Amino acid sequence: MNNIIVLPMIVPIITAIFLVFLRDSIKLQRIISLITMVFVAVVSIVLLQLIQTEGILRLDFSGWAPPFGILFVADSFAVLLVLTASIVTAICLIYAFSTIGPRHERMFFYPFVLLLVAGVNGSFLTGDIFNLFVCFEVMLLASFALIALGGEKFQLREALKYVLINIVASWMFLLALAYLYGTLKTLNMAHISQRVAEVGQEPILTLVSLVFLIVFALKAGLLLFFWLPGSYSVPPTVVQALFAALLTKVGIYALFRTFTLMFPFDPEVTHTLIGIMAGLTIIAGCMGALSGHDVRTIATYNVVIGVGFILLALAIGTEEAMAGAVYYLIHDMIAKALLFLIIGTMVFLTGEIVVKNMSGLIRNYPLFGWLYFIVMCALVGIPPLSGFIGKVLIGQGAVETGSYVLLALGFGSSVIVLYSLLRIFLASFFGETSISEDDKKPIPRGAMVSFMLFALCIVGLGVGAEGIAVYVNDAAYTLVNPSVYVDAILNANE
């Protein structure tokens, strides 16, 4: 019994509800929401330590032992992601304080963000596949509300597309759950894993797992990413950043869980397919990033490339690759959030969205420009920033398994990432300035603080990679050896 595990989900929910009552006191809303996220981050750190000493933790809700009740499972993988998500959200909130404006703040902006995080954290922590569906829905509805918040013409149009595609994906998820229950007659992920292992993964079970693959691919933006570029460029900047950082990651997490824990026994089919999809995603993402003239389009396609890159690791499947994926996931959440915040701020400062129409920003905002440079280098994987170690480990896995095509695609993509982001840097930050000192809008102090914090995370994660290596390795070990997870759930003598 470890009630602490539920806190990352339940605390944001309860705070969100409280904030509904505090609708008119915006200051209080800000403070409380920030405190909540910091609290969740602290809880996750405590959890990480606990997992190190006591192994995988689980919390059976209402005390019903698995596989009958619902439970939260905290293993290093999940908690690392929870930690990152909380930190990213906390920093994004700081950005929001000075930019989002009272119009949105009064319309329950903070409750929605907290609920989004609650859904995300719940998805990471849950050990029950149907509960995963429910957590997804919490997250999705909050994201629906956030993407439509503002009610602009184009925003509503793209929001509608986003909502429709996600709803269809949700019902497909339910379809997959129906098939799953029809075959395995259980919902607990560990129990599913056990049952699948019992009979060996028969083709029909693989078929069921493929339905899940499609569903989660849709959520993760793996190959089926068509909804992503449009919808990620319409909401307010901070929402874009949160989406880019969190939403696809949940899908990626689900893919990892599905194909490492529940259906890992038919890699010739599933992992090959994931590899192909990841490769195509990278190619499509690269083409999109090259084609964009709009800073936001370039940024969103970079999200797509990131998704493809992380899932290469799943296709490769070695322990190193998994560790790399964990590192890269954490890095990607932080770096993408920063990228979107910066891009959004650029649009805010210049009033332009086309790369060519901005120029010389670094003269007016030197620090801002260098922060962009840092995040660019991090995304390319230039050491010693955060993207480096993940890239190295995934590459190492690819070499070990002889997946040279994946290796080439993955590493080649970083050149394209570099090219696309460098284009923004050279055109928009370098060059003659287009803003005179008088017209210069100041960057809000809060925004600057959040940039700095993110940059600090990026550098810290790169230089201090060793600091979390023990957790990452533990996460990767559990991913590669699902029996550890299953034993902790089903065979523990508690």
Added chain:
Amino acid sequence: MINTILNMSLFLFMIAIAISLFRVIKGPSLPDRAIALDTIGVNLISAIAIVSIVLKTKAFLEAILILGILSFIGTIAFSKYIERGVIVERKSAD
């Protein structure tokens, strides 16, 4: 014997529902459709009652009442929609 009769009744009710469905599809006017839908609801009430007998359970009796309530509310909503174009008024017309 009883079961046969009940099954037959169910069959008849289903036919009635199917016919009403035809009216829903065909229309031609909105009230026609509303009435047909109401009829379907009412027929369902009967059908549920029969099913409860067939299944020897009292679990569905709530459904009967609920269906009654809903078909009433639904019909009111429809008639207001047809008559005034709005369902819930901000302020009463009179």
Added chain:
Amino acid sequence: MIVAFSIMLPFIAAALIPFIYRRFKNIHLGWFVLVVPAVLFTLLASYIPRIANGETFVKTYEWIPTFGINITTYLDGLSMIFSLLITGVGSLVILYSIFYLSTKESLHHFYCYLLLFMGAMLGVVLSDNLMVLYVFWELTSVSSFLLIAFWHHRKASRAGARKAMIITVSGGVAMLAGFLMLYVASGTFSIREIIANLEVVQASALFVPAMLLVLLGAFTKSAQFPFHIWLPDAMEAPTPVSAYLHSATMVKAGIYLVARTTPIFGGHEVWFWTVSGVGILTLFWGSFNAVKQFDLKALLAYSTISQLGLIMSLFGLGSAALHLGYASDTVIYTQATFAALFHLINHSTFKGALFMMVGIVDHEVGTRDIRRLGGLMALMPFTFTIAVIGSFSMAGLPPFNGFLSKEMFFAATVNIMQLNIFSLDNFGLIFPVVAWIASIFTFVYCAIIVMRTFFGKIQPDRLEKPPHEAPIGMLISPYILITFVVGIFIFPNVLGHYILQPAMASIYPMFPSSEELTPHIAAWHGYINTELWMTFGVIVFGILLYRTLKKWRPMYQIFPQKYTFNAIYERIIGSGESYSSRITNRYMNGHLSYYFIYIYVFFIAVLAGYALYADVLSWDPSKDSAIEPYELILVFVMVFAAGAILFAKQRITVVLLNGVLGYSVAFFFVLFRAPDLALTQLVVESITTALFLLAFKYLPKIQPEKVSNSIKITKAMISIAVGATVTLIGLAVMNYDKFEPISAYFEDAYNLAGGKNIVNTILGDFRAFDTMLEVVVLFIAGLGVYTLIKLKAKKGDTDVESK
């Protein structure tokens, strides 16, 4: 400790620069910065005697030990050469820059990048761990990018910076892949350990791919053919930068890498041919193209490319000795490597001086175009001296150090012909011939530098400023360098013994005696040998070609502009962009129905495809429960209601039909013994229908779909296929009953949870968490609807965010 300090110091200094800059506005920032390389040079130089004795210094600091990535500093003969070059040339360049750059420039940026670069470069040459080497390697690319783009308001600077960054980082990424292969093959990132376990690595299938990838990194960095195109464009950087990065240090990182990995890969045929072949090709191509340049800096850039090719090819030739193994008669082939190292140093001295000379000319005259220059000898005698000595050395004329290394180069190409390995007996002749031709061109462009700039008639009206001699400060550095040019010629063996010999030991670790590997360098061997004949030939033909330059120069026009490597690079980038935008815009057309088509087609392809491939479909209706006639009717009612939706003309009909569907579903729930579901479904369906009516009260009639029949048919086909897939999988799933459902447990609900309604106890107790979250979902939806309705965009307030 000192080694790690050497790497750290520039970074620390770089971090301090903004503070110093703010504090001491009156003093040129360069003076503070100069301290760093000067101190480091002295420190490192103090190690020379011990290094010459064969000592090496290793120290490990843990960074990411979990993944074998540790900062291991390693100072041996090879790294000594490079670190001395970096700090030595660095000091001179900074000294020079103090006079070159005025305080109006943003000096704090400049020196910050420069120090960053210096630290990174020291890191590259002093790291033993491949990953750490890579870290610094990329840092050099980044800092080089920043330095090239220093005057970023110029378009050419930005373009040059981008090209350099893209090419070197691409190469770096390839190199990283190569390193990873080495790691997988050997199990360690440490170069020393890899060399210690050579057998394992060489037996690995990854050996050759790893080698090629590492070479790709080295070639891009060292501007080898055909990656040389970034170097001329990089000349947009301030001249001190060009002198430092793009001739003396950074471009030599690739050379360093080749030298460093020679013990691993050398001796393999692929290595031999790639390194020496690409090197010799670059040598030729660079010198050939240098002749046609009009910009002095571009000319020097091509000459750098050419010289780098020379050094590279020498390393390639020298690696043959590793294949042959140690024997008294094979030692002669190691002389190529010796020559490479020797020329490496020589090149840094004369090329550094030449760049500074060009900088002075540019600074004092305002142009670098040789068509506008001329006759400066009288006005700038000191600068002229630098130019003459530097050019003569580069052309390989005595009495300068270039002569010695050039002679050794010729000797090496001649020697290699005697070998009968690697098909050298057939193709060996290529080396001396190409080397000789390239040297003639080298001679020609050296002549161009000197003659066109300093001889002939002065054209004052075509110059930006009235020419005069440079300030003394700018002359100090180049004079120190030309002192070395001459000094090395006179005392080559001091250098040979203290500096080159330990480096040879690093490159040939398995050869017992480094003493033997160090030939005695002499300007005059006492007799006229082949090399000397070749030099004579170079001079004769060089003068001839220079004289007739006007006649054959138009030959360069023959090569169409379209097929230059630059044009190809531009075209790859351009067509990459245009093709990808064409493709992306075609499928990302913003139409939701297309996106759904992609999704569904993928759905069908994967699921139906796999189902057919693995033959999992099965259908066994024997276990099914009976079908009552009224159930059949209900099914038909549902099918018709759903089907009618497709053809309905009015929205209201569609809404009502959906209601019928919902009610039918509810009745199925009744039939299949799910009272709670039936209740809920009935209420929810009614409310949903009401919501539909509320939401769509304003909508017009459904417009008939204005799409062609073929699209309709396509959509219908997709729909049917999706339906069929769902059905077939469903049937197969129904046929699978290996497990008992877990729900038997819940049947004891009354005792466990105190409720008789099992479904409700599941919802309220066993799976109460779902219910709790479901309530949250509902709440979010309610709140979301509220905000959607209440928060409207202000009229006419369409800001850019929503474009």
Added chain:
Amino acid sequence: MESLMIILVGILVAIATYLILSRSVFRVIMGTAILSHAVHLLLLTVGGLKKGDVPIIGQADEAFTDALPQALILTAIVISFAVTAFLLVLAYRMYLTNGTDDFSQLGGKSDE
């Protein structure tokens, strides 16, 4: 009956798919509604039909039908209700702001 139900589900899914592929927002929403019906039925069917009694203890002594899918469907129904409500209002707002409910007239390039 199970097979029949699954075929029914397939037909509903096919119809829903066709609606989802159309250009009118309204029809797409209708498609998702039908899809949710189909999925609920499927979920019920895989639990086994008519295999036991109403899952309320004390009303019969036969074995009960599988109660878990029922609980899941109940949750799913609520969620689909919430989602549909939001979707409807969103579509309604979009219609009011953009003046059309036809995706083909809405265009959709984000950088137009």
Added chain:
Amino acid sequence: MKVNDVILKTVVRMVVFIVLTFGMYLFFAGHNAPGGGFIGGLVLGSAIVLLYLTYDIETVHKGMPFDFKKVAALGVLLATGTAIGSLFFDAPFLTQTDGYFTIPILGEKHLSTVVLFEAGVALTVIGTLVTIILSISEDE
């Protein structure tokens, strides 16, 4: 056009009462018979919607001056609150307790926290339902 709703209003006054009673019944019956917080809430909500249908927003609002968003929020708080409660008793999250309490007038009664949980669910459902319907209806 003046609309005379006498018949409707008369009947509805009666019907609403039946519906409310039935809703409460469903809410409490949930544990042992079909029903429960969700469906109970829906029926109660429907009754309120019926009132809005028959009368108008302003009239009903005079009788029930609630902010239904807050009702919903209160419901969620109640549901999560009972769940959180278990944290203070060192029991797994969401653990429900029940017991027999002697209440002065009513005598010994079986009380369970599940009822509170379900009440939270019901409140949320009512609040959300009415919020949605009112939001759309108020929009012009």
Added chain:
Amino acid sequence: MSVNQLIELLAALLILFGAVISVISAFGMIRLPDVYTRSHAATKSATLSVLSCLLGAFIYFWIHDGFVSIRLILGIVFVFITAPVAGHLVCRAAYRSRVPLAEGSGEDALKPVLFGNDESENDMK
């Protein structure tokens, strides 16, 4: 055959009667010419059918299980109260939204009262 069984059979027959009525009413909905007559068929006959059906079920449960279902009685009462009101409202709405009467209907007495004689008036509000 015991009395109980007989009564059960009677209940079943009552249900069957309801079903037949329902089908007849459904046919009425198809065959009758306009919305008002169809409404008549639907509300009147359908109410009869559902009442007899519920009554049958009530009797059956009473006799078979000895269970007096309040809910069924409530249902019967509820349908009894609401069905006429619902029918009334729909018809009124139909009339006010000017759904035409069938061809050959007699005099429309309400028309002058409600809409006046102005045929051209189309605006309802």
